[in-house]
Amino acid sequence: MSHRILIVAEHDGARLNPSTAKCVSCAAAVPDAEITVAVCAADASAVASQTAALKGVARVLAVDNPANAHLLAAVLAPQIAALAGPFSLVLGPSTTFGKDLMPRVAALLDTAQISDIMAIESATRFRRPIYAGNAIVTVEAEPGAKVVGTVRTASFQAAGTGGSAPIEKTPASAQIPSHTRFVSVSAGKTDRPDLQTASRVVSGGRALGSAEAFRQTLYGLADRLGAAVGASRAAVDAGYAPNEMQVGQTGKIIAPELYIAIGISGAIQHLTGIKDARTIVAINKDSEAPIFEVADIGLVGDLFQIVPELEKLL
């Protein structure tokens, strides 16, 4: 018997977010998975065709509705719940989009949610981190029960492209509330790679000392490496970097090939966010800093001297 899985696509109206391709990989780990992806948008056509190209996707549901111009949880949840009937597993990414939306869907469906799925062991058995990643728990759902989940994107490779799933225009007949309204989003747009999906990340901590030093010290190096820029919570709290750069338990959980932590001491909440990085480099003047316990390559010294040298050598 195949397991029918519904994935909620994350996108910005024009482009599919890479978190969706990671959800597809997660879903594909379920034995005999039959994967459907729902794209809710004002006009879903562009995102739906990107979704249809993902390998492993059997079907794309394009849900056009003017109310979906901004992806608000209160607006989307009843539509997803209306589509969820035939599916045994309903997944979204564990990004702020999915974290906001999926529990609302689960409550409407009267089902439990499994958050931050990091491994699928069977159609009803999952593994997820708890206590900021200090423990891993195996969670089992009742056989036959519908389950909602969010996918820890750092734990899965993105599904490849080259597929050509059929796209079905689908009305999601649901009562859409008007009590929640989008006002604005202020995004620090950069030309740099996206932090969540970049293969290289240069990240700075409190030791940078100021917003100016943060920019001057890290951005040149990041540009040389073609890297995204991240920050510790301490650096964000101190105002050196905007909140969307925060890496860690309450920020972004990332899994780049190369993570360079500069002037970051390595609080456990930060380490949670970088555990899945392939190679971690730490540059810190305190040789006792906890970041060195997880670093593959450690360099003890003054970052203000080392980083410019490093930039020159690249």
Added chain:
Amino acid sequence: MRRILVCIKRVVDYNVRIRVKPDASGVVTEGVKMSVNPFDEIALEEALRIKERGAAEEVVVASIGPADCQQQLRTCLAMGADRALHVQADGVVEPLVAARTLLELVKREQPFLVILGKQAIDDDNSQTGQMLAALWERPQATFASKVELDGETSGGQPRLARVTREVDAGLETLEVDLPAVVTTDLRLNEPRYVKLPDIMKAKKKPLETLALASLGVEQKQRLKLTRFEPPPQRQKGIKVKDAAELVAALKSKGLLS
């Protein structure tokens, strides 16, 4: 009465080093310092500030759990909450059960705003607030870093909230009709410290205990937690002495060409 309901959870203090039990049955919580979930503390602080600005008249704090969580409710009363509700429940309370329970409290208390942490730092689920909003059929504004209410100055009941949220793209602002559910992110505020005289005063504040069953909520456990393990450890790395050695090490790993 213009009332705010704040929901808190008793959790292992965030400074405690978490240890998994050798028999894989759970995480060691015996003899370990317990605290109010830090995100819920931020929720209470926000409610108290709204009250101090004059936009609310009463802050009610609620918790679901064993008798011990009355300690954390007393802490909240010492911080400034006016009264506390303890819903007695032993064993696992899944987020959907918590949300159903809170919905019953919402029906009783009729708050114009419910504030709670965006997640508890023990199970890291980040579900309860959203589920409550769904069951209540009211708006949700999760991961809030700023909360503004309309009509605060007029002294009337606020009808709208404008909430800035920390999202992956940056900061998003939503306008929601009240009542609504707000979940708090780290940068919303810095909770106040509790002063000794307030701890004394808190002992006299009302704390009501209710049985979960008396609210008509079934403590259903739908997910079995079958095995707890420590996370895999990373291999111990190497130390290099300068930037040139670092570049060489990165090249040898094939990370630089």
